[in-house]
Amino acid sequence: MSKPHFDLIIVGGGLVGASLACALCNTNLRIAVIEKHSFNDQSQPSFDERTIALTWASRLIFESLGVWKDIKTEAGAIKSIHISDRGHFGTTRLNTAHVGTEALGYVVPTRKIGAVLYDKLKRSANIEIICPDEVSDSKSSPSEIICETLNGRRIHGKIAILADGGRSDIGKQNNLFNDVEKYSQQALVSIVESDRISEQTAYERFTEHGPLALLPMTGNRYALAWTLPSIEAARLMSSTDLEFLSELQSAFGDRVGTFIRTGLRAVYPLSLGHLEKIHQNRMLAIGNAAHIVHPVAGQGFNLGLRDVAEFVDYMESCVELSEDPGENINLEKYSAQRQKQVNRVVRFTDGLITMFTADSHGVSLARNIGLNAIDMSTRSKRFLLKKTMGIDGQLPRLIREACEA
Ligand SMILES: Cc1cc2nc3c(=O)[nH]c(=O)nc-3n(C[C@H](O)[C@H](O)[C@H](O)COP(=O)(O)OP(=O)(O)OC[C@H]3O[C@@H](n4cnc5c(N)ncnc54)[C@H](O)[C@@H]3O)c2cc1C
Incomplete structure (x- = not known):
């Protein structure tokens, strides 16, 4: 039987796959990353024009990977969060004083994250990047897995x-x-600009159509993510810049001043789903391959990066105990633990959408009372922030070490 050439094959070098490879670079593990699209390819779906929110925990993971110093040059810090329900009385304000961190999170273009990760990967002796190529099939045996690619390679x-x-x-x-x-x-x-410099506040405004998030970037720029019924989204996509800015202004109000410019607009479909079982045949799913959540709370990639940190702990323990990381019994233990946290985040984000899009008077009253109740309790704010910042409970090494540094 042939001996595996690689300890680990990563199928997909997008945000999550490239982060995992970076987390394991300069180790004794031999790693292959197979990615369909070249980094600068316009159709590369992971590193596009999107700007995403990173939690404090994700910053700590990137610090441990040694890439945060480069990512932060384009990261807008979120120092406070303002949550409101349009047309109702409920409001909650959260800030760094509630948790004692330098920021609550950051807003970064995905293209920047990709450029920094790939720069590091290219310089790592233990990583082979196979790109552009695509895994088209896989076969497993009791001792290995073989990934076949469109270019005819068997890895x-x-x-x-x-x-x-x-x-x-x-x-x-x-x-x-x-x-x-x-x-x-x-x-x-x-990406929209206002006539005022941002005060590093992220806004989450729940409207009758869905949530509207405005995340502070550098200067007076904000990353906008506006959830809308498809028909409304199509209408706003075909409106002129001036019409669009005027509709945004009336939906959001003037808390950040007057919107004066908008960049290119793009529309993304939204889905929800997660696997009941995340491993099979020596293959383990992480990131969006294992769970897709609504971007309302900016948790998708953050959850994927947590998968990365947890998997690194798993891999290190397999190496230490000389255990086979692809063996079913080992993966079974790992995934049972991992699924619990993933399920909590999936339920949390879906619950938010259900609660904030319900238009019955009772639900609306309850959610507004809830928002105000949180606003009056420092303990509730700390609890909520620690959960959404990814720093509660038992933490993987990549978060723990950066916390202690
Ligand atoms: C509008 C929007 C806003 C968002 N905002 C946030 C946010 O604020 N915060 C946050 O944390 N998350 C956010 N997300 C979610 C985040 O973008 C995803 O969770 C993240 O992109 C998932 O990364 P991934 O690497 O798992 O998958 P992907 O980004 O889909 O990457 C998969 C990669 O695999 C490659 N590939 C596919 N098939 C193959 C194959 N057979 N062989 C080889 N390569 C292959 C693809 O080319 C791609 O590079 C947002 C998502 C959307 C749509």
């Missing part, structure tokens, strides 16, 4: 990490697939 490894974002058939072929539930809304994203 042998002990374990394959499926980080394809659920974009290929590899998950389906290995029973790592669940039908995702499509939300009837879409996210319209853009």
Whole structure:
């Protein structure tokens, strides 16, 4: 039987796959990263024009990976969060004083994250980047997994990490697939400028259509993610810049001043789904391949990065105990633990959407009382922040070490 050439094969070098490779670079592990699109390819779906919110925990993970110093040059810090329900009385304000961290999170273009990760990967002797190429099939035996690519390569490894974002058939072929539930809304994203310098406050405003998030970037720029029914999103996509800015102004109000400019607008479909079982046939799903959540609370990639940190702990313990990381019994223990946290985040984000889009008077009253109750309790604020910042409970080494540094 042939000996695996690689300890780890990463299928998909997007945000999550590239982060995992970075987390394991300069180790004794031999790693192959297979990615369909070249980094600068316009159709690269992970590193596009989107700007995403990183939690404090994600910053700590990137610090441990040694890449935060480069990412932070384009990171806008979030020092406070303002949550409101349009047309109602409920408001909650959260800030760094409630948790004692330098920021609550950061806003960073995904293209910047990708550029920094790939720069590090290219310089790592233990990583082979196979790109552009695409995994088209996989076969497993009791001792290894073989990934076959469209360019005719057969890559042998002990374990394959499926980080394809659920974009290929590899998950389906290995029973790592669940039908995702499509939300009837879409996210319209853009970068908008106001006539005032941002006060590093992130706004989450729940409107009758869905949540509107405005995240502070550097200067007077904000990343906008506006969840809307598809028909409304299409209408706003075809409106002129002036019409668009005027509609945004009336939906959001004038808390950040007057909107004066908008960048390119793009629309993304929204889905919800997670796997009941995240491993099969020496393959383990992480990131969007394992769970897709609504971007309302900015948790998708953050959850994927936590998968990375937890997997690094798992891999280190396998190496220390000379255990096979692809063996079913080991993966079974790891995934039971991992699923608990993922399920909590999936339920939390879906619950937010359900609660804030329900238009019955009773639900609206309850959520506004809830927002005000949180606003009056420092303890509740600290509890909520620690959960959404990813720094509660038992933490993986990549977060712990940066916390202690
Ligand atoms: C509008 C919007 C806003 C968002 N905002 C936030 C936010 O604020 N905060 C946050 O944390 N998250 C946010 N997210 C979620 C975040 O973008 C995703 O969670 C993240 O992109 C998932 O990364 P991934 O690497 O798992 O998958 P992907 O980004 O989908 O990457 C998968 C990669 O695999 C490659 N690939 C696919 N199939 C194959 C194959 N067979 N062989 C080789 N390569 C393959 C693809 O080319 C791609 O590079 C947002 C999402 C949307 C849509």
